[in-house]
Amino acid sequence: MTTGDTFDVVTFGETMIRHSVAPGERLETAHGTEMRAAGAESNVAVTVGRLGGETAWLSKLPDSPLARHVEASLRTHGVTPLVAPSEEGRVGVYYLEPAGAPRGTNVVYDRESAAVRTATPEELATEHVERAEAFYTSGITPALSTTLADTTRTLLDRAAAADTHTVFDLNYRAKLWSHEECRATCEPLFDAVDTLVVAERDARTVLSREGSAADIGAELAADHDCETVLVTRGAEGALAVHDGETVEQGAFDADTFDPIGTGDAFVGGYLARWLDGESVRDSMAYGAATAALKRTIGGDVATVTPDEVERVLDSDTSAIER
Amino acid sequence: MTTGDTFDVVTFGETMIRHSVAPGERLETAHGTEMRAAGAESNVAVTVGRLGGETAWLSKLPDSPLARHVEASLRTHGVTPLVAPSEEGRVGVYYLEPAGAPRGTNVVYDRESAAVRTATPEELATEHVERAEAFYTSGITPALSTTLADTTRTLLDRAAAADTHTVFDLNYRAKLWSHEECRATCEPLFDAVDTLVVAERDARTVLSREGSAADIGAELAADHDCETVLVTRGAEGALAVHDGETVEQGAFDADTFDPIGTGDAFVGGYLARWLDGESVRDSMAYGAATAALKRTIGGDVATVTPDEVERVLDSDTSAIER
Amino acid sequence: MTTGDTFDVVTFGETMIRHSVAPGERLETAHGTEMRAAGAESNVAVTVGRLGGETAWLSKLPDSPLARHVEASLRTHGVTPLVAPSEEGRVGVYYLEPAGAPRGTNVVYDRESAAVRTATPEELATEHVERAEAFYTSGITPALSTTLADTTRTLLDRAAAADTHTVFDLNYRAKLWSHEECRATCEPLFDAVDTLVVAERDARTVLSREGSAADIGAELAADHDCETVLVTRGAEGALAVHDGETVEQGAFDADTFDPIGTGDAFVGGYLARWLDGESVRDSMAYGAATAALKRTIGGDVATVTPDEVERVLDSDTSAIER
Amino acid sequence: MTTGDTFDVVTFGETMIRHSVAPGERLETAHGTEMRAAGAESNVAVTVGRLGGETAWLSKLPDSPLARHVEASLRTHGVTPLVAPSEEGRVGVYYLEPAGAPRGTNVVYDRESAAVRTATPEELATEHVERAEAFYTSGITPALSTTLADTTRTLLDRAAAADTHTVFDLNYRAKLWSHEECRATCEPLFDAVDTLVVAERDARTVLSREGSAADIGAELAADHDCETVLVTRGAEGALAVHDGETVEQGAFDADTFDPIGTGDAFVGGYLARWLDGESVRDSMAYGAATAALKRTIGGDVATVTPDEVERVLDSDTSAIER
Amino acid sequence: MTTGDTFDVVTFGETMIRHSVAPGERLETAHGTEMRAAGAESNVAVTVGRLGGETAWLSKLPDSPLARHVEASLRTHGVTPLVAPSEEGRVGVYYLEPAGAPRGTNVVYDRESAAVRTATPEELATEHVERAEAFYTSGITPALSTTLADTTRTLLDRAAAADTHTVFDLNYRAKLWSHEECRATCEPLFDAVDTLVVAERDARTVLSREGSAADIGAELAADHDCETVLVTRGAEGALAVHDGETVEQGAFDADTFDPIGTGDAFVGGYLARWLDGESVRDSMAYGAATAALKRTIGGDVATVTPDEVERVLDSDTSAIER
């Protein structure tokens, strides 16, 4: 990558190797895995990239074939990896056992000692954050180490100072930290955030917010002076509080093949459109359509095209196309 | 094949190689495909063949391993390939990305320059058409080239002249031609057709017919002097207009694994029974049961046995048999 | 295995190699199979073993790699194979074609001449039955040969004489024998049975019982002086008659990946808990939770952990855990 | 198949399902198998069929998906199955563990109680044997049961009486019978054989012949008044004694992917050419080329084309063709 | 891609989808394929890119998932696709049946009507050719159509005019054209070529050159005023004629897993080093090491790292590294 490049969106976070076993299999007795790269922040970069933006992903990786796997996977989707080299540490890994009720899909993290955990602003190509139109990271990143919590803070601040639009998704992960830890670390970050994304459930449990989803959105926007707050609500869709207005967006029906990454696809679709100058309302619809498509696709990332998103918005895609 | 053989049903058309990716995969990022032979006309030949008839498939293929793949696949199911050799042209191919809503299953044709597009009556073993009990082709064949449109016309005429029962399924494919082109080419063929098969949707959009499905069937039978018109209606089943009578047949409930080829399985099941001397009503039921079984089976063809069709007709097959 | 070991549960029966084709495939045209060990009695041993008991499986096998496959599979799950060597006979095999309606999953037995069919009490390590807390076998075993019917009788008697708790699941298999044959052979065995398990459907068709499920359970308990009768009712759950009391247990909702072995998982879960001294009511719930988990798992055996069963009982497992 | 058909070659024997595990895997711990149809006599029919002859395979099978698998596999290659239906018995199976030295490829038979073992001349369409140009069977068939030994005798006699050229390959299998049993049963059959095929090793161990391979061939031809004796010699090729003359044929170098079926490919290639009226010398070369090609192909059968055989004979096929 | 980028190497040609069957399988009976992107010119771009250069690939593709597959595959390896969109035409495809002697690996082209065949200089981003350090194409490109022959000529001329170093590999393909056609079209191009690559065999058969490999190289350099001529000699390595001097380079021993793309890996490795300012001698060694590594890797492209190439040059890599 030529350092002179300018990106529409730069994201920052950990991308892992995802080892998933086949439906019906258990990790205990499985004989093999399917291997993909996955991480909330790179998922968002992929989605925006596939839907038209120039995107980059900022992180830190050791010199290993697994690290090259992560970088190659992102390049496949047109994302530029901006990676600080690490002498130490691993590539984080997660194992996935997909299952329906009552077992439920199980995510087993094996992300200890990941190289990214020691990433400091000095090591990272932060100039790209400052030059970008938007910067995205999520609450997973500060959960990984205190160094990363500090780095996240610094990057958000630098972005804000450089007038880069900052986007933050709370993305609470119970396997990484407690409600209290998450709140203590993340809520202070919100003040530097232009677009805040939070699941309604997390707003209630982690942030102790009450009232309707619209109330929560409005309250968060007011408390932290956010330009936009997106409250995601699972099967009920999402809601945006923007400029004092509330915009609601339902979820599109989807035959779910792989639900992981749905939220990232929503944010990515939203951002792709919004950065194109479309309204929050249109961007919400675009994000919801992208999220629905994602659910039909294996892996964490939304391997979609703008045409496909448009077709969902124009509806009626039930028949076989031939 | 000994040229002295006589077949119950001879079909004519293109059979392609079908490359399908696994559920949840995209062609863009897939690492492999599942490979099968597929084509409406050979699908019908397979179904009739598996349900008791002697069947042959008439076509034109180049000398290549893909062509041998097609022929071997048909022979597997007991269908005799009657293939004119071609010095030029390809074996048609189609790619399949199965998906649920809102993405929907996508069929990507790669069937340009197929050898069959230049097939003329002179090259084909048309004596088998004349000697057969029934001849089947579909609206896909004339859509492929003007040569094939002419050849289709000639074969239908020769079949009719030889008192071979002619069966034609409109089988409209939007990726091959427009409503208008299809109508202009196909409707004139109907006069040579004894049993006409048409989807209700296509009757409305392509043939501009209106009224109830029964009205449409009756109108088509009257306009073209068809002995029987079968109007297929997707999840609502099918309806036959025969001898001034209307016979309705519901669809059997099916857990769909692969919907492609359902219509061909219906026609094949219908023909197998009807050629055995059964009533239109019984043949419709047999066709519907075959179609429901097809939906549980991967690939375009109905790998079923007469026993299995009977068991569906006798109902209650929900439990595991052991 | 050191012969001095003592097991909580010893089971006796045939374990087969299960060759299953992929969903959507037919055995006629499949290119490969998935291979697992499977058998009602070893399934129960696996379930109890995984949920905390020390278990062994008693059987007879020839010296062959398929026999070693069966033994290795059981050891994987912590079950000790107590196998009489056989100079003759095969390892039984079954083929599985999974399918939804209207085709339905098809089990094709290839279990003729299995070595186990000649197993006599003299060959078997029956001392383990006598030393165990509980002994389990099912109606499949006596269905396989008259020798096995005699051996089953003897083992139940010896267990009863040694105060080992005897458990018998009628497990009627229409592909092995008729209603009449099953009843004539199995009903006399019930007198030696402490816990009798019977599907409501089989109670009606094989045993000609009438009335409500509770009536049937009570009648069977009374007729054969069984301590407990478990009447399994598919989607409606199960019911226990114990000490004159009736305990009902609903089935947990499950997204079914592979239904085979659900009944064995129920019995195994029930026994694991009951042997731990829990009440019939608690054991029924534990069995039902285990059975629901089993349905999400490929293969005949319930590859579950006690934690997972507890989590189902504590409910709400619908979300992805991460 | 129309009963009026006449075949160039009819073969008679057992065709099994072959379950093979991947290279490096053991049956004890394998998770799946590759499934194919395989049997010496159908292998020969396939080879002759692919190389230009009309061929049929005579056998007996139960009504099962595995039997349909066998029939479908043969039809794929253009062989007509002439199958007597059986109310009883199994489809024979064999398991294959491919391996190099010092483990060596292991074949595990699971062919007990196969339906074919009870096949009598009355059940079989022996008119096809009498009408064919050549009839082929091997020493595996009489090894399977005394009924089959009698039937083999009768079929060879009827063929001889009808002036059908009889071909018999001794094909000794140590896992089926002893040297003495094989000799006692098979040697008497040789008098009805026109072309006898025997491996040099088997001639020495089973038939106790001594001297050079040429001596053995000449002696066998003289003792049993055979028109031709083909002595196969593994890596050293083969030798024919015909009309008092000895013809030697070396083996073509081959990178072996799967050695099983090499001998059958040799005989099939030889017969295809010889039935075309070519000399024994030419037929030997054709057989050897076919055998070498077979070794590059997975499965028991020689999926080759006449062009490929010619190209081996014309040599230099080392480069990639593109 | 930002149009302002400058690349070290730009290549121009067709990249196809490669469908390969597993070792031992035949296309006629295969059930699936492995799918990869492949083409001489993009192979070279990938190799140079992986070994340190900034590379782009110039071509023309229709709007289809297969086209996106090609682009994604190149991006994976860091190559920038510079693709002219096409309203018509296909993505070329080739099928691969890998095999050892005597069958030999077979390449079956299905590349008729490829969109690239109509590519004109006007459609292509030729400014990147003019701005690049080197431009590479091969004799496959002009073989595909007269339009492409003209375009190749124009691009070579423009590159030469812009002082971009031009590299041309004769890459004769017998399945595309005759010796005479190839010579008539390609030899005139050599005058615009700075580095000419030709296989010794092709120099003899296509270009009718005689004498030693060194003589041939020297003669070609003199006739066409090439700065460097690389004569590749298969297992014997390669030889460069540069500045009147001859440099010989042996081939490194390699356990070949997939030989396809070896030549492209050699040229790519050579160019990567040579563009870094290394000597022809060092570049030849680097190319040979890269080619040897390629042979151990599946697919057409050399998925190698600079470290691995260095390690081959430093030799002794026989042991397992752990």
Place this chain on the structure above:
Amino acid sequence: MTTGDTFDVVTFGETMIRHSVAPGERLETAHGTEMRAAGAESNVAVTVGRLGGETAWLSKLPDSPLARHVEASLRTHGVTPLVAPSEEGRVGVYYLEPAGAPRGTNVVYDRESAAVRTATPEELATEHVERAEAFYTSGITPALSTTLADTTRTLLDRAAAADTHTVFDLNYRAKLWSHEECRATCEPLFDAVDTLVVAERDARTVLSREGSAADIGAELAADHDCETVLVTRGAEGALAVHDGETVEQGAFDADTFDPIGTGDAFVGGYLARWLDGESVRDSMAYGAATAALKRTIGGDVATVTPDEVERVLDSDTSAIER
């Protein structure tokens, strides 16, 4: 496992999850892995266990599906896992890219922070070491942490004190430590070792020994008062110095499918026989035959039977057995 059990051999060390990619694939671009359990010490336990001994494996694991995978894999082969539970730490993992020259098979360790690294004697069921006939560990274990170096020392001492025969394989791993570190830690352990195993190469590089292999063995035996020293020499076989005598053993020829674990198979085979009271000479031969078989088998462990080992010793296993 009943704590009262007594084992023939107890081993101590780390067992990892091995993720291997298919031949020809690179980790960077692979789409999946094959997953197995692997570790020198458990490999030895498996081999001894399969060849007749009662074996156990001592280690420490966290509570995770990967840990259960390791335990299940060992149980499959009849090894009893004696596992200390850990609140912290990972299951070690290694990735394998198999390849021939010049790339060479690459092992990528991902074993940082493994739970076993904190294992102390207090946590481990050391009573089993004291009660066993033999105790085995290798130089990999003390390489993993200073805690483990201490624990290894303590276990060897306790074993020696309890008259358990101690076996130690130096097993130098360059990716874990330097020659100097290895020597400094391991050589002091040798005094507590009865049977010392060392590769000739490691003896020279790590232990700085010189002279012939026999000299090295004799010197090590003398320096550390070892009852037996086994010097392994790769393709040249192995050599034992025992009681002042030198016993040489050649390697059996093997078509290598997977070389990893060959050394462990040798030691396991040797121990199995030697513990049975056989001579060092016979045990060496048994070990060498086991090692040769291992090379034909995928994965780290020797899935062999005593019969197979005997057959190698009795030689001639080149032909297909059928």
